[in-house]
Amino acid sequence: MIQKKSIPTYIYGEGIQENSLLQGDVLKVQGQFSNFFKQFYPEVSFPDHEDQYVMVLTQSCDLVKSHKRKPKVSHINVCLIRTLRSLVRVLISEEIKPLSIAGNNILEREANDRLKDKLSKLLNNSDQKLNFFLPMQSPFTEDMVAMIPLSFSFRIEHYNLLAQNKVLVLKPEFQAKVGYIISELYGRVGTPDLSDFGWNDKSVRDYINTLLHDLNLIQVPDSGFLQYIEENWKDGNTSIHELIEKCDAKNVADSFQPIRNELKQNLKTQLIRLFEDKEKIDTLKAMEKKDLAKEIVNILNNSGL
Structure with a gap:
């Protein structure tokens, strides 16, 4: 046990009269x-x-x-x-x-x-x-x-x-x-x-x-960590601190999930539009690899990636 300072004893009086009682004795x-x-x-x-x-x-x-x-x-x-x-x-x-x-x-x-x-x-x-x-x-x-x-x-x-x-x-x-x-x-x-x-x-x-x-x-930080630790505790195979780190990492990943979903949806929309445009497809097929790579970057940028 680490040493701690003693708290001042400022509340106590001096002198004890054994023949009388007072509140707080x-x-x-x-x-x-x-x-x-x-x-x-x-x-x-x-x-x-x-x-x-x-x-x-x-x-x-x-x-x-x-x-x-x-x-x-x-x-x-x-x-x-x-x-x-x-x-x-x-x-x-x-x-x-x-x-x-x-x-x-x-x-x-x-x-x-x-x-x-x-x-x-x-x-x-x-x-x-x-x-x-x-x-x-x-x-x-x-x-x-x-x-x-x-x-x-x-x-x-x-x-x-x-x-x-x-x-x-x-x-x-x-x-x-x-x-x-x-x-x-x-x-x-x-x-x-x-x-x-x-x-x-x-x-x-x-x-x-x-x-x-x-x-x-x-x-x-909050009750979510308590729930995660309780659900994932496996008879000491993983330490409590490791579980806290894993929960923290999961929370960070989960916080980006809505953004990932939105990006996936935007990319899906861009690709559907591309595949529906036969003329665009023919243009892409005729492109050099270098130009095709630039066009793919443009598609990704338009989707928000």
Whole structure:
């Protein structure tokens, strides 16, 4: 796998207070917290050998507590956090739905552009109604994504337990963005993006290309190429790239077919007229080879060849 740059961790705040919770806090699912998850939500499966995390969705104002004040809510809502890598695979298999042959995922140029545009918006946390991107920062070992629709609630009595498992916090403006994503009004919140931290469009494109590098994606111009490859794939006798070249050549040849048909028809018309003109035929028979060749050229030129 080729090396990729690390995305700036500009969304995270500093300092973790283990006795309080705020919207956007990242919690590690471990110990008793993990036991509660298994007890209350046995249908949730976590990948083996990977640390698991969730993000707090409940509004910060409802989570404020002190020795004189209890939180306003009866439950704390959290959502699952998954790896960006797994989300990309889901996007490709469920939304893009490429043609899969011999370990290759073949997709139209338009679909590839759509996938990259979606990932670009995700990395900038812009125009995302379902997910919130969390760049790699310890304890994360890779880029992550908060899956906001996949939410679960825990009784407020577990407040301290959840707070003790806090590992990352968001800056206030990104806490607000999480809130607006939930309410589908997040577009009103102005927050910094990657361009404010030295990442231009090319940097984002390069990152996305690296992210997609190991997924064996092959881009083709349109659905006609997909159909041609599917119809002509013969158990690996011809490589995908050879089929793409053959389809391209076929398309070029087919594009000239109407012109060839027109030329053939014009030539046919010229010859019919010639054969119907007995006097012309006699003249041609009497010509020298050199003059006859010139006359044939004239006939071909008149037909459009």
